[in-house]
Amino acid sequence: MNFTKRAMNVGVRSFLLALPVVAAQIVVSQTALGPVVSGIAEAQAQDAQPKQEQETRRTPALRNKVYEKLAEAQAAAEAKDLATAASVLDAMLAGRRDNELNSYELANVYNLYAFIHYSNEDYTSALQSYENVIKQPDIPLAMEINTRFTVAQLYFVQERWEQGIDALQKWFQMTDTPNATAYVLLAQGYYQLKDYNEALKNINIAIDDFDSKGKIPKEQWYNLQRFLYAELNMVDEATGTLRQLITFYPKKQYWVQLSFMYSEQNKEARQLGAMETAYVQDMLEKDGEYRNMASLFLNAEVPYKAAVVLKEGLAEDIVQDNSKNWELLAGALRQAQEVADAIPAMEKAASMSDDGDLYARLGNIYLDADQNEKAIEAITKGLDRGGVKRPDNARLVLGMAYFNTDQYAKARDAFRAAGRDERSKKYADQWIKYMNSELERQKSLAADAD
Structure with a gap:
């Protein structure tokens, strides 16, 4: 595995597999239908229609005296005087005789109680009140459907995932046209239970529903889908979802x-x-992102672009000003044949390092630039300091620099020292043989001149 993949595996995989935003915002909202509250989550469930095969219910009438009390309680609730609203409802139920309130009237009383409890963030009591609404016989079918949706939501609010899923499944059974939001909510429940296959099935239904209507699915939906594909090792599908996210978000x-x-x-x-697309759009803003970008260019054998990225990052204080990053820049510049620019970068890297290895490598760059005296100085300093990873290589370069400056005895000593390492023995012997032949050639030329 190359440097870039290792770095991205550490930094990005956890990011990819983390669910940054919940898939469905669980929001329970109050909607008044006329002067009497008839159901919560109407906004979320408004597209759902009752199953047509169910016969029409005969709902009892809402009597005027009950209507007036409910309207009084609702007005207090809307004015946020929840205590007064509750007292009105309490009085309606206190000491009542059997059948004094019919099922539809009771359903509206419990529905308004639920709103009061929900407003007080007493979700357990709100849930119980909504359950009481559902228990009433012969209430309007739309009221039961909307209430069942809200019951499911409240279970999710309380992180009672299995009960929420069961409640939502009952809601699905009562409607022919469940909307995409309901499928997202169901997917979220299965996700929480780590049933990723069921979660994926439902989030796909929601996304496909929006696609079929020419609507753009919500960003959170794509994020859940992408997470589930990644967890299920469906790499091609996760990639496709990311392309959709990039298209719309x-x-x-x-x-x-x-x-x-x-x-x-x-x-x-x-x-x-x-x-690179993220880079050219000025989206990268962290040290690791710039270094990853540079490493990708290096792996693609485009070292000059890698150097441009690193220089920009260092100049803007995005890439950290440390020995490792200056070394990376020097390496990129050297690969790009920009030796003159590589020298100051490696000089800075070496000066910030605690050991001698970078001085040895600096000597290599000096030799490339035909700055032999500086090469000798840098390599000697590196060997004296210690920590050179390949001292045999460093001594080979030192021998070349001595040879180029006609310091043949020192060159021979350097080559012999390098040859004590089996990894460099062959090259050291070749250099000594070459130097000997060159000395013989020079001797012969001198003799002919005499």
Whole structure:
């Protein structure tokens, strides 16, 4: 695994598999139908229609004296005088004789009680009141449907996921036209129970429903879908969802995640393209993101662009001013044949390092630039300081620098020292042989001149 994939695996996979936004905002809202509250979550369930095969219910009438009391309680509730609203309802139920309130009237009383409890954030009592609404016989079918949807929502608010799913399934059984929001809510419940297959099935239904109507699915829905695909190792599908997110909600995080997904598929060119798109749109803003971008360019053998990214990051104080990053910049510049610019970068990297390895590498760059005296100085300093990873290589370069400055005895000593390491023995012997032949050639030329 290359540097870029390792870095992104550490930094991005946890980000990719984290669910940053819940899939469905569980919001219970109050909707007044005329002067009497008839159901919560009407806004969420308004597209649902009763199953047509169910026969029409004969609902008892709402009598005028009951209507007036309910209107009084509702007015107090809307004025946020919840205590007065509750006292009116309490009086309606206190000491009542059997059948004094019919089922529809009782349903509206409990419905308004539920609103009061919900407003006080007493979700348990609100839920019980809504359950009492459902228990009443012969209430309007639309009222029962809307109330069942709200019951499901309240279970979710209390993180009672299994009961919420059961309540929502009962709601589904009562309607022919469940809306996308209901499927999202169901998907959220299954997600919480880690039943990712069922969660995925339902979030896909919601997204497909919006797609079929030419509507753009919500960002949170795509995020849940993307998370579930990733958890189920459906890499191609997760990638497709990220492309949808980028199309409708173009944010940096999705370009970075898409780049990671392409790396998982070993599609290096697309991985680079996704990350570069984020870069050119000025979306990258962190040290790791700039270094990942530079590493992708290096892996794609485009070192000059890698150097541009690193220089920009260092100049803008995004990339950290440390030895490792200056070393990365120097390496990119050297690969790009920008040796003159690589030298000051590696000088800075070496000066910030605690060991001698970077001085040895600086000596290599000096040698490339034909600055042999500086090469000798840098490599000697590195070897004296210690910590050089390949001292044999450093001594080979030192020998070359001595040879280029006609310091043949020192060059021979350096080559012999390098040759004590089996990894460099062959090259050291070749250099000594070459130097000997060069000395013989020079001796012969001198003799002929005499």
